[in-house]
Amino acid sequence: MPDDETIPTVGPERRLQLDDVEWRRVSPKYLVVAIVGRIVSAVVIGAAAVFLWLVAGWGWIPWVLPVIGVGFLIAIIIEPRRVRSIGYALRADDLVFRRGIMFQRFVAVPYGRMQLVDITRGPVSRVLGLADLRLVTAAAASGVAIPGLPEADAEDLRDRLVSLAETRRAGL
Amino acid sequence: MRFADGAWHRLHPATPLLRGGLAFVAIAGFVIANLRERLVDFFFRVPQFGDDPIDEIVNHGFVGWALLGVLGVLLAIIAVFTVSWRMHTFRITDDLVEVRSGILLRTHRRARLDRIQGVSISRNLLARIFGAAKLDITVAGNDANVQLAYLGSAATDELRREILTLASGARREATEPVALDQDGAEHPDASASTGARLGGLVNRRVGEFLAPELDPDAAPPESVVRIPLLRLIGSVVLTGFTVVLVMFIIAIAIGLSQGEFWPVLVVLPVILGGGSFYIRRVSRQLRYTIAGTPDGVRVGYGLLSTNNDTLPPGRIHAIGVDQPLLWRPFGWWRVRVNTAGHASRDRQNRENTTVLPVGNGADVRAVLGLILPSFTDAEAQGIIESGMVSRGGDDGFTNAPRRAAWLRPFSWRRTGFREHGSIVLLRRGVLSRDLVVVPLARLQSVALEQGPVHRMLRLASVRMQTVSGPVAAALEVVPADTALALYRRTAADAVEWASVDTSHHWGAS
Structure with missing residues (x-):
């Protein structure tokens, strides 16, 4: 099949774009959840490194610590863009989800293929009134997790997806 | 007798023996034979006089007690097995199969017939001698199989036919119950005529044992592939x-x-x-056969222990045709499939996902024709042929561009895809060659991915996500524009083909 050149597809900076999709963003408050998550993992890794340095006597740890620190700092700095890159859209027949800047990922899940819609809330999310929505299909790889939805939206979305899945159920 | 009449039935009376009773007796015998002296010493606490234990028992007047004890243990074992057999019942109604089992811990398992992913019949050597067979009904999900072990051999084949007929969505035909000459469970008049009956039984057993694994009536011979x-x-x-x-x-x-x-x-x-x-x-x-039957593809194998799986139409989510490098001089190929039943994780049914262990090009085309009946015309033959052996170039496939050689230095010419109606074919690998066929009607989701290296080369990867199995339908090096277009088309086509697909209810008119 010849290349479908009629659709303008690859954006100016060689980034994959689906132009005709109106992406819905996750709540900006999710940025807090993401940054808290980063800080927690930074603290855990830092504590483990310091433990290895002081107790186990690994002398080279002080050289590695700044590298880890800078890595986490960069991760936290680009976190707002990463959160903005998360998007989802309910199209006529399927749900599309995207995330990632460096490693972009787009997934399209037909409504009829959804086996399960799951809502989870972490401790930080709960304080901010956010929830994560997870879609499960019969394919383990297609797991789509939309983080950082306001709780009411998440529940609406779940009910809507369940009813859509019910009307379009198509075997397995 | 028909099992699928909605009433509760029991399994083959020899079930306790076949399910490990023999092993138990053998182990117990072994243990007792080895530990006899110690057991005697332990129970009777008599000093060793150098006499035979039997003599000791006789001397102490324990004969009656010893015999009584042995008898009691035997009776208890038989009673437990019998009760367990009596409590293990199943029934097949118009849309359900139900199994109740267990003495203290009762389990009650139900499976919807229209969700059946496959039916497998296995007969190990012992079961074949007893004329029994094990029927496994595979349902989507982990550990969701319904197992009926054991049933009368002939009745099992009949039961599979009935289950598949019900699963196909066809209405149960209102015919007379077929008077099958069978020896399944619930046969009250076993003592009717002794000599002739026994002779007939032996003859039938020997006949069953020597019969070809695939019943010649089950499938048209031209559709059968052998190795x-x-x-x-x-x-x-x-x-x-x-x-x-x-x-x-x-x-x-x-x-x-x-x-x-x-x-x-x-x-x-x-x-x-x-x-x-x-x-x-x-x-x-050994004795591998694959054949098309009206109720799906039937794969059978085994010399002493035989096994056959029936995959109803519309249950195969991806097909992988591949050729390891060492097979290349001989032109051999292997065909594997992804199905939703996770029988593949089962120890005994490990080979369930391989529908053709080895075959030449003609065999592969025949097997693909059985699995995808809509994909057998001349054009499809050509596509399969080029998908398997073409070196790339202008052969109908959309192949990777030259810049993909940075990531696929040898195979980029051959790495590509082709869409044909409801089917997408992905082609990969140049030394060990690989062709993946995905029916869009079964596709679960489609993903498009791009990392930094891909972005520099203006490439992207497309993943057709199907149920898990040995076949991974992913194409790593696709030009970014083409990948986006393929992603869009596949996402739309998957919905469309899934909505018109009726192959999982193949019997409904």
């Missing part, structure tokens, strides 16, 4: 395992020439293990 014995042995020998083994043997030879003997001790177990590996693999795939 010649030499090719089967060759395919098992020509694997990566053999290469490792040969390297080990060379290492030993070098070691011996240097006067070192210890490598022999290390490697001998490996070689012995290798031998048993080959024998197991070959014997498992």
Whole structure:
């Protein structure tokens, strides 16, 4: 099949774009959840490194610590863009989800293929009134997790997806 | 007798024996034989006089008690097995199969017939001698199989036919119950006529035992694919395992020439293990047949223990045709499938995902024709042919561009895809070649991915996500524009084909 050149597809900076999709963003408050998550993992890794340095006597740890620190700092700095890159859209027949800047990922899940819609809330999310929505299909790889939805939206979305899945159920 | 009449039925009366009763008796006998002296010492606490234990029992007047004890244990075992057999019942209604089992812990398992992913019948050597068979109904999900072990052999085939008829969405035909000449469960008049009946029974058993694994009436002979014995042995020998083994043997030879003997001790177990590996693999795939029946593709194999799986239409989510490098000189291929039933994780049904262990190009085309009946015309034949052996270029596939050589230095010419109606074909690999066929009607989701290296080369990867299995339908190096277009088309087509697909209810008119 010849290349479908009629659709303008690859954006100016060689980034994959689906132009005709109106992406819905996750709540900006999710940025807090993401940054808290980063800080927690930074603290855990830092504590483990310091433990290895002081107790186990690994002398080279002080050289590695700044590298880890800078890595986490960069991760936290680009976190707002990463959160903005998360998007989802309910199209006529399927749900599309995207995330990632460096490693972009787009997934399209037909409504009829959804086996399960799951809502989870972490401790930080709960304080901010956010929830994560997870879609499960019969394919383990297609797991789509939309983080950082306001709780009411998440529940609406779940009910809507369940009813859509019910009307379009198509075997397995 | 018909099992699928909605009433509760019991399993074959020999079930307790077949399910491990014999093993239990054998083990108990072994233990008792070995520990006899100690047991006697333990129970009677008599000093050893050097006499036979039997004499001791006689001397102490324990004969009656000893016999009574043995009898009691035997009776208890038989009673437990009998009760367990009586409590284990199943029924098949118009849309459900239900199994109740267990004495203290009752389990009650129900499966919807229209969700059946496959029906498998296996008969191990012992079961074949007793004329029994095990029926496994595979349902989507982990550990969701419904197992009926054991049933009368002939009745099992009939039951499978009925289950598949019900699963196909066809209405149950209102015919007379077929008076099957069977020897299944619930046969009250076993003592009717002794001599002639016994002779007939033996004859039937021998007939069943010697009969070909595939019933000639079950499928039109031209649709049957078989594997010649030499090719089967060759395919098992020509694997990566053999290469490792040969390297080990060379290492030993070098070691011996240097006067070192210890490598022999290390490697001998490996070689012995290798031998048993080959024998197991070959014997498992002996008498392999694959055939198209009205109710799906039937794969059968086994010489002493036979096994056959029926995959109803519309249950296969992805098909992988691949050729390991060592098979290439012979032109052999292997066909594997992804199905939703996770019988593939089961120890005994490990080979369930392989529908053609080894075959030539014609066999592959025949098998693909059985699995995808809509994909058998001349054009489809050409597509399969070029998907399998073409070196790339302008052959109808959308292949990777030259810049993909940075990531796929050898295979980029051949790495591509082709859409044909409801089917997407992905082609990969140039040394060990690989063709993946995905029916869009079964596609679960589609993903498009791009990392930094891909972005520099203006490439992207497309993943057709199907249920898990040995076949991974992913194409790593697609031009970014093409990948986006393919992603869009596939996402839309998957919905469309899924909505018009009726193959999972193949019997409904």
